[in-house]
Amino acid sequence: MSLKQKIALAVLAVAVAASLAAGWLAQHSYAEQSREFISSAPSAQFWLGTDELGRDRFARLLYGTRVSLLLAPAAALLSTFFAALIGGAAGYLGGFWERTVTTGIDLFLSLPWLFLLLAVRALLPLNTSPVTSVMITFLLLGCLGWAAPARIIRAGTRTLASSDYLVQAAAIGVSPRRLFWLHLLPNLRPILLAQFWISVPLFILSEANLGLLGLGVSEPLPSWGALLRELENYSAVLQNPWMLAPAALLVIVVSCLQLLLRTEESVAC
Amino acid sequence: MVHLLLRQARRILLTVLLGGLLGATLVRLGPGFGVDERELDSRLSAESQQAIRIQAARDNNIARFYFRYLAGLVHGDFGFSRSLNRPVSQLLAERLPLTMLSLGYGVLGGVSIGLALALLTVWWRAPGADILPAIASGLCLAAPAAVIALVFLWLAPWIGAASRWAIALVVFPHVYRYAKNQLVATAQSAHVVAAQARGLSSWRVLWAHVFTPATPQLAALAGISVSLAFGASIPIEVICDTPGIGQLAWRAALDRDLPLLVTITVLVALMTLLVNSLADIALKTWKPGVAE
Numbered sequence: 001m002s003l004k005q006k007i008a009l010a011v012l013a014v015a016v017a018a019s020l021a022a023g024w025l026a027q028h029s030y031a032e033q034s035r036e037f038i039s040s041a042p043s044a045q046f047w048l049g050t051d052e053l054g055r056d057r058f059a060r061l062l063y064g065t066r067v068s069l070l071l072a073p074a075a076a077l078l079s080t081f082f083a084a085l086i087g088g089a090a091g092y093l094g095g096f097w098e099r100t101v102t103t104g105i106d107l108f109l110s111l112p113w114l115f116l117l118l119a120v121r122a123l124l125p126l127n128t129s130p131v132t133s134v135m136i137t138f139l140l141l142g143c144l145g146w147a148a149p150a151r152i153i154r155a156g157t158r159t160l161a162s163s164d165y166l167v168q169a170a171a172i173g174v175s176p177r178r179l180f181w182l183h184l185l186p187n188l189r190p191i192l193l194a195q196f197w198i199s200v201p202l203f204i205l206s207e208a209n210l211g212l213l214g215l216g217v218s219e220p221l222p223s224w225g226a227l228l229r230e231l232e233n234y235s236a237v238l239q240n241p242w243m244l245a246p247a248a249l250l251v252i253v254v255s256c257l258q259l260l261l262r263t264e265e266s267v268a269c
Numbered sequence: 270m271v272h273l274l275l276r277q278a279r280r281i282l283l284t285v286l287l288g289g290l291l292g293a294t295l296v297r298l299g300p301g302f303g304v305d306e307r308e309l310d311s312r313l314s315a316e317s318q319q320a321i322r323i324q325a326a327r328d329n330n331i332a333r334f335y336f337r338y339l340a341g342l343v344h345g346d347f348g349f350s351r352s353l354n355r356p357v358s359q360l361l362a363e364r365l366p367l368t369m370l371s372l373g374y375g376v377l378g379g380v381s382i383g384l385a386l387a388l389l390t391v392w393w394r395a396p397g398a399d400i401l402p403a404i405a406s407g408l409c410l411a412a413p414a415a416v417i418a419l420v421f422l423w424l425a426p427w428i429g430a431a432s433r434w435a436i437a438l439v440v441f442p443h444v445y446r447y448a449k450n451q452l453v454a455t456a457q458s459a460h461v462v463a464a465q466a467r468g469l470s471s472w473r474v475l476w477a478h479v480f481t482p483a484t485p486q487l488a489a490l491a492g493i494s495v496s497l498a499f500g501a502s503i504p505i506e507v508i509c510d511t512p513g514i515g516q517l518a519w520r521a522a523l524d525r526d527l528p529l530l531v532t533i534t535v536l537v538a539l540m541t542l543l544v545n546s547l548a549d550i551a552l553k554t555w556k557p558g559v560a561e
Contacts, residue, residue: 103283106280106284107283107284107287107288110284110288110496110538110541110542110545111288111534111537111538111541112496112497112499112500112537112538112541113500114500114501114503114504115499115500115503115518115533115534115537115538116534118503118518118519118522118530118534119295119522119527119530119531119534120295121522122521122522122523122525122526122527122530123295123298123527126523126525201411205411205413208413208415208416209413209414209415209503209504212413212415212416212504212508213415213503213504213507213519213522214523215522215523225413228413228415228416231416231419232419232508234419234422234423237423238423247412247416250411250412250413250416251408251411251412251416252411254410254411254412255407255408255410255411258407258410258411
């Protein structure tokens with residue numbers, strides 16, 4: 001691991017720790033409205049000022065970071081699981097199944113990601129409770145994000161399936177199910193890990209875009225996407241540059257993830 | 270060549286058919302399907318209301334609904350937008366040219382910036398030469414398209430055309446990283462070392478022996494860039510208030526106007542596939558060995 005990657009890991013660790021310690025670090029709740037401090041500047045009481053409803057921006061940033069940083073990996077785990085199941089089975093079985101799955105993946109990938117997300121998100125209820133909206137947003141990301149990883153996993157499985165040790169295991173009579181779960185899947189771990197880490201920043205950015213469009217996590221629960229909506233009022237941003245804190249943190253965290261990704265990608269290759 | 274064209278056409282047709290089925294199913298299962306506000310109109314007689322119900326019931330069967338939807342598509346009838354109370358084809362005709370123009374300029378700009386920086390990085394082989402482009406591409410990759418659009422909205426009074434710039438900056442980092450890797454790999458090959466040993470100028474080596482052989486792989490970027498640009502067009506058009514199809518898709522999602530949203534999605538998929546197929550055909554015709 002290079003120095004840059006060590007720094008990136010440290011920054012990520014601090015961001016995750018701060019978000020998990022939000023209850024201790026923030027002096028206010030993310031939903032608490034102080035009517036006497038509406039749109040106030042940073043102070044000892046409100047480190048990043050307050051929003052137009054008098055809510056502590058610092059508390060909202062910490063809790064929003066927690067939502068995005070905990071749920072994006074959860075969604076990535078889900079999508080990697082689906083990708084492993086679909087891509088792994090297609091690569092292992094080959095023939096008709098592989099052709100069918102490849103066609104399905106091509107079809108899925110021909111739809112631009114945000115258009116697909118928007119179409120399926122519109123099908124689901126929009127006026128839900130904040131917790132339900134969080135679940136819907138990240139489940140959707142997890143369920144729709146399987147296609148690109150599945151393509152890589154299928155190719156990886158195809159290569160592994162023709163390797164000597166698997167052919168020998170099959171020759172001595174190991175059952176196909178045992179071959180898949182005990183010999184194939186564990187050896188796919190570097191590829192699965194790489195696909196997992198590639199999906200995390202993608203899902204964080206997708207949630208941010210959805211949130212900014214008003215189709216993500218519902219108020220009053222904060223997420224990075226929901227916090228970025230404040231930036232639409234750009235005349236206020238010029239007067240209150242601390243409103244850029246969520247965007248800056250998002251860019252820093254995603255950059256750190258991408259720096260770390262290079263190690264994972266090289267391992268997978 | 271004919272075989273290749275047929276294969277691409279079959280792929281597009283299959284995608285449109287399956288995409289149409291998926292779309293029709295989404296519309297059919299979407300909330301509010303079959304509910305007609307006219308049923309609440311007290312001026313309508315019982316017979317008129319019954320006729321409306323019968324008309325709605327005809328679409329309850331997904332297969333029948335799909336074939337009607339498909340037949341409509343073939344005849345250029347893309348359905349009716351309930352939220353905007355206008356035919357979808359009319360809305361698309363108004364908004365598509367604007368999006369295509371933004372996308373055209375944006376993709377062209379993004380590809381040009383990405384390729385130029387990649388070439389410069391490969392040509393100027395000093396240590397740390399790629400630091401600035403790497404930081405710029407890293408920042409653009411790490412920022413959501415909507416945030417990039419906001420930045421250009423602030424800069425619009427000075428540079429104008431915020432949506433085109435934003436699309437260019439969404440496309441640029443992907444082109445830069447891919448092109449740089451391709452060009453660096455080509456620059457390390459034996460024929461380039463031989464050309465340098467013969468004393469050819471660095472620009473000639475770069476142009477004739479590094480860039481030209483890598484062109485087929487770089488051409489494949491066209492398809493990816495268009496797909497990226499289409500995806501980014503939604504937040505960018507919303508933030509920049511550009512009345513294109515990205516903004517239309519967003520309004521359709523908020524108003525739960527699924528017929529409109531699904532038609533736009535299928536159309537965008539079709540256009541993406543067409544560009545991908547063209548890039549694929551060009552690549553296979555140009556350098557069959559590379560394509561394989």
